[in-house]
Amino acid sequence: MARRTLLAAGAASLAMPGIARAQGAWRPERPVTIIVPWAAGGSTDQMVRLVAPELEAALGQRFVVVNQPGASGSIGTRNALAAEKDGYTWAAGAAVDVGCYKVLGLLDTMLADWNLFFAVANVNILVANPQAGIRDFGAAMEAFRSRGASLAVATAGVSSAGHNMMSAVKAATNINYRHATYDGGNPAMIATVSGETPMGAVLLVEAAEMIRARRLIPLAVQAEQPVTLQGFGEIPSITRWLPNVPAPLNYFGIWCPKGVPQNVVDTMGQVWRDKIANSQRLKDYAAQRAAVFAPLYGEEAHNQAWKMVRQTAWLYFDGGTAKVSPDTLGIQRL
Missing domain, CATH: 3.40.190.10 (Periplasmic binding protein-like II)
Known part of the structure; x- marks a missing residue:
């Protein structure tokens, strides 16, 4: 009987995705929620519904997409920020939104508060x-x-x-x-x-x-x-027509708040390297809709997104819509 149990356990282990079998890797034990803070059918929703199946294949668990639109995306993002920091609740969207919510007085958060994982950049x-x-x-x-x-x-x-x-x-x-x-x-x-x-x-x-x-x-x-x-x-x-209008890339992806277990972040980084960076679905989507395939994560993702955050935050300030001056938040003009 013991031999059969060991064999069954071994077979189950072999059936698990390779990423999830890695020592110390995150193994989600229940469905993971990705909050799309915009209406269904938009750019964020399109991207997430391509990313979610790739994550499911890599980690052997469901990734459930939930639309929670309102207040320029800040409602759904606030819910992800307030959720338990266990890796089971993620937000999605454009990184520039997360980077500018505090400037607009919509949500007390900054780009550096999140673990960033990008899939595409949009025009x-x-x-x-x-x-x-x-x-x-x-x-x-x-x-x-x-x-x-x-x-x-x-x-x-x-x-x-x-x-x-x-x-x-x-x-x-x-x-x-x-x-x-x-x-x-x-x-x-x-x-x-x-x-x-x-x-x-x-x-x-x-x-x-x-x-x-x-x-x-x-x-x-x-x-x-x-x-x-x-x-x-x-x-x-x-x-x-307007040679001086800036055109930094607008990165889209998913993110979870800083403070989640490190093995969640490390495992997702491996998924991004091994699965998302090779996703034919995402490559085809980018080609068909004139987006840029951009599977970035971690510090590189932050540094690339920061360019648009700096440009956009000061647009808000100069246009009179900012509630907080960007320089008080460490956001310097380009």
Whole structure:
């Protein structure tokens, strides 16, 4: 009987994923929750629903995606921050949001408070409904100058990537517009497709399918160079019209608060090296939606994301939306 028990235990051990068998590795004993603090279908939701199956395959446990939108992503992020620090609750989104919540007075947290694991970097884009009569970014600028605060632009809310893009445009040109906020990039994109708003500032990954279907007109990407979208073609860079608008990469991923057991962080680092860095699903997603495959984690992830945090925090301050001066938080101008 003892021999059978040993054989069964050995067989079970062989059946476990190699990463989970490593000595001292984290072995989640129950499902792990990843909180997406935005509506379903947006850029964060898309990314997490590709990452979760890879984590399940690596660790042999379910990773459950839960959408908790509201307050520019700070509600879901606050819930992850307040959860027990045991590795079973993670948050997701754009690192620049986590890095700027304190500047905006939304949540008392900073980028350094989290263990960061990135999957992709996304590009911001301004799009127009085909019926709006706006065919390129130059025409959009003319519309802003002539119609100003009556011209609505849909975004995923304050601190969202699209709002950050519009803040950079406003800082460079002094134009005005009406900020129409939604609970995520997908609702903002749908609002623009339906004609509820004439334009939307979202992420290219969120608008890609509707651009390919010719239901949205891509006006410009916030990138240093034009971006080619599969099935559509080249989308011009905003620098054609505004050469000095900054375009740092916008990193997306999952994170857990500092203070979780070290073996959780170490195991996830190994998963990122062995599984996420080789994920064909994520590579295909990035290629199809003109994102950048960026499987970064740890200090490298923090250092890369910090560039956009610095730029964005000061955009908020200069635009009058910051509640706390970035320099009091150790965030220096670029």
